[in-house]
Amino acid sequence: MSVDATTVRRIAHLARIAVSDTEVPHLQGELNAMLAFVEQLSEVNVEGVEPMTSVTPMEMKKRLDVVNDGEIADDIVANAPDTADHFFMVPKVVE
Amino acid sequence: MTDLTSLTIAEARAGLASKSFTATELTDAHLAAMEAARLLNAYILETPDRAREMAKAADARIAKGEGGPLAGIPLGIKDLFATRDIRTTACSKILGDFKPPYESTITSQLWRDGAVLLGKLNNDEFAMGSSNETSCFGPVVNPWRREGSNTHLVPGGSSGGSASAVAASLCMGATATDTGGSIRQPAAFTATVGIKPTYGRCSRWGIVAFASSLDQAGPIARTVRDSAILMRSMAGHDPKDTTSVDIAVPDYEASIGKSVKGMRIGIPKEYRLDGMPAEIEKLWKDGADWLKAAGAELVEVSLPHTKYALPAYYIVAPAEASSNLARYDGVRYGLREGGRNIIDMYESTRAAGFGAEVRRRVMIGTYVLSAGYYDAYYLRAQKVRTLIKKDFEDCFAKGVNAILTPATPSAAFGVGEKGGADPVEMYLNDIFTVTVNMAGLPGIAVPSGMDAQGLPLGLQLIGRPFDEETLFSLGEVIEQAAGRFTPSKWW
Numbered sequence: 166m167s168v169d170a171t172t173v174r175r176i177a178h179l180a181r182i183a184v185s186d187t188e189v190p191h192l193q194g195e196l197n198a199m200l201a202f203v204e205q206l207s208e209v210n211v212e213g214v215e216p217m218t219s220v221t222p223m224e225m226k227k228r229l230d231v232v233n234d235g236e237i238a239d240d241i242v243a244n245a246p247d248t249a250d251h252f253f254m255v256p257k258v259v260e
Numbered sequence: 261m262t263d264l265t266s267l268t269i270a271e272a273r274a275g276l277a278s279k280s281f282t283a284t285e286l287t288d289a290h291l292a293a294m295e296a297a298r299l300l301n302a303y304i305l306e307t308p309d310r311a312r313e314m315a316k317a318a319d320a321r322i323a324k325g326e327g328g329p330l331a332g333i334p335l336g337i338k339d340l341f342a343t344r345d346i347r348t349t350a351c352s353k354i355l356g357d358f359k360p361p362y363e364s365t366i367t368s369q370l371w372r373d374g375a376v377l378l379g380k381l382n383n384d385e386f387a388m389g390s391s392n393e394t395s396c397f398g399p400v401v402n403p404w405r406r407e408g409s410n411t412h413l414v415p416g417g418s419s420g421g422s423a424s425a426v427a428a429s430l431c432m433g434a435t436a437t438d439t440g441g442s443i444r445q446p447a448a449f450t451a452t453v454g455i456k457p458t459y460g461r462c463s464r465w466g467i468v469a470f471a472s473s474l475d476q477a478g479p480i481a482r483t484v485r486d487s488a489i490l491m492r493s494m495a496g497h498d499p500k501d502t503t504s505v506d507i508a509v510p511d512y513e514a515s516i517g518k519s520v521k522g523m524r525i526g527i528p529k530e531y532r533l534d535g536m537p538a539e540i541e542k543l544w545k546d547g548a549d550w551l552k553a554a555g556a557e558l559v560e561v562s563l564p565h566t567k568y569a570l571p572a573y574y575i576v577a578p579a580e581a582s583s584n585l586a587r588y589d590g591v592r593y594g595l596r597e598g599g600r601n602i603i604d605m606y607e608s609t610r611a612a613g614f615g616a617e618v619r620r621r622v623m624i625g626t627y628v629l630s631a632g633y634y635d636a637y638y639l640r641a642q643k644v645r646t647l648i649k650k651d652f653e654d655c656f657a658k659g660v661n662a663i664l665t666p667a668t669p670s671a672a673f674g675v676g677e678k679g680g681a682d683p684v685e686m687y688l689n690d691i692f693t694v695t696v697n698m699a700g701l702p703g704i705a706v707p708s709g710m711d712a713q714g715l716p717l718g719l720q721l722i723g724r725p726f727d728e729e730t731l732f733s734l735g736e737v738i739e740q741a742a743g744r745f746t747p748s749k750w751w
Contacts, residue, residue, distance in 0.1 A: 216642035220700030240361035244593035
């Protein structure tokens with residue numbers, strides 16, 4: 166399988182990465198090189214094979230459903246590019 | 261007085277205990293060496309004030325007889341590990357000046373045991389790379405050069421800063437992480453020892469995530485013993501990482517010097533690649549001979565799905581990365597670029613913040629997870645991963661204790677030499693290491709010889725799950741036979 170220029174733009178948008186028109190041909194080439202490389206997996210017989218979900222056979226650990234952290238709003242927003250009163254500020258979302 | 265930076269951790273520990281020198285003297289010697297080695301670009305942030313403070317505290321603890329297992333040992337920390345109030349960037353522009361308000365579990369255990377932080381080490385951006393050339397702080401230079409040449413070589417990646425700093429004696433040991441070979445390949449390129457423990461052995465909490473089902477942290481050090489000393493402090497169960505395993509941490513150092521008599525060592529025929537350089541062939545043979553001389557039994561084994569590990573990795577790892585890196589959106593931390601609306605802000609922030617390799621992997625990961633392609637790519641790759649793991653299980657079920665392979669298909673290469681036109685050329689560096697991540701197994705790279713140009717080469721030993729101890733015992737046999745390799749100082 167390979168991707169065309171339209172697909173490259175669609176993937177970039179899905180990944181939320183702005184891509185200029187001049188970058189598309191180059192990216193298309195790189196993505197197709199990777200897709201060509203992984204193509205050899207199609208020759209493996211995976212009939213009846215379970216997909217791996219956990220590399221170590223262990224049961225998912227659970228903890229008690231209790232509050233064990235918090236009251237650190239100053240820490241949470243300390244690295245944010247734009248905040249006001251412990252809120253993250255973003256461009257207008259709802260008109 | 262001998263140069264304090266040339267000591268091993270074990271030697272420094274003895275010297276500190278016998279009061280031959282202080283932790284402050286040891287730290288100062290390293291800070292001076294770092295200052296004189298900035299050309300290597302191994303450190304992207306030096307923390308001399310913090311280092312001296314920690315060394316002073318270590319001296320006080322040692323004086324009271326309360327020094328921990330790493331009291332006064334100066335270490336470098338890969339920039340993927342969150343260090344409280346100290347800039348942590350994963351060497352990506354998108355994290356900007358991020359100063360974590362928390363400490364990673366692994367580093368907090370190192371400080372608990374008395375270690376000293378010298379600074380943060382360079383790595384490939386988000387650990388995506390095999391040469392340390394994708395870092396936003398620029399490439400790291402390998403302290404090793406080809407005989408008679410001044411060409412700068414890469415130290416490997418992604419833990420290139422860690423490997424270079426340890427090899428050049430700019431720290432006594434370093435933390436590193438390994439998703440497809442990022443501890444073992446740079447260790448092999450710099451004649452250092454690097455171990456990737458079993459998945460779940462070390463907590464991933466507070467380490468910038470790349471591919472969560474593959475990422476595992478481990479140490480890089482100058483001897484097998486030193487790596488065992490560091491492993492003991494780094495390993496352990498952490499309730500904050502649900503994939504960390506709740507089993508006791510052994511005294512890894514006790515495995516050093518243990519007899520390997522009667523152990524069965526597998527030599528996988530699928531690792532004998534067409535066109536493999538003769539010197540890699542010879543290295544492999546030497547390693548087998550040394551283990552045999554120590555009483556181990558060599559057996560040929562088969563890992564039939566080996567060739568599919570790298571392509572399956574380049575589906576699984578980017579898929580997980582695309583999901584993990586979705587958090588970098590310009591809202592909560594790091595870089596933000598302006599935009600007409602919120603989508604535009606996300607897209608311009610991520611375009612400006614991610615380097616070319618990261619963008620490529622996030623995009624391929626997004627594609628293989630997207631509607632209509634998930635089954636063909638991601639699901640198939642996860643099935644292949646099951647088969648890769650089964651290969652190893654079959655092998656261990658036949659009584660094999662560990663598997664011996666070359667660590668890399670070549671020695672270190674020049675800065676800018678690989679991966680320019682085709683990204684896959686660079687990916688092939690991890691051909692011998694990536695299977696281990698796919699199966700969640702422990703693997704150690706040990707310096708074993710030199711190529712014709714005077715560059716170090718390493719061997720890899722792959723162990724059974726949670727049997728790092730056998731790797732330390734076998735690694736020690738190789739180190740004793742091969743000797744240690746130190747680059748001559750030119751920087």
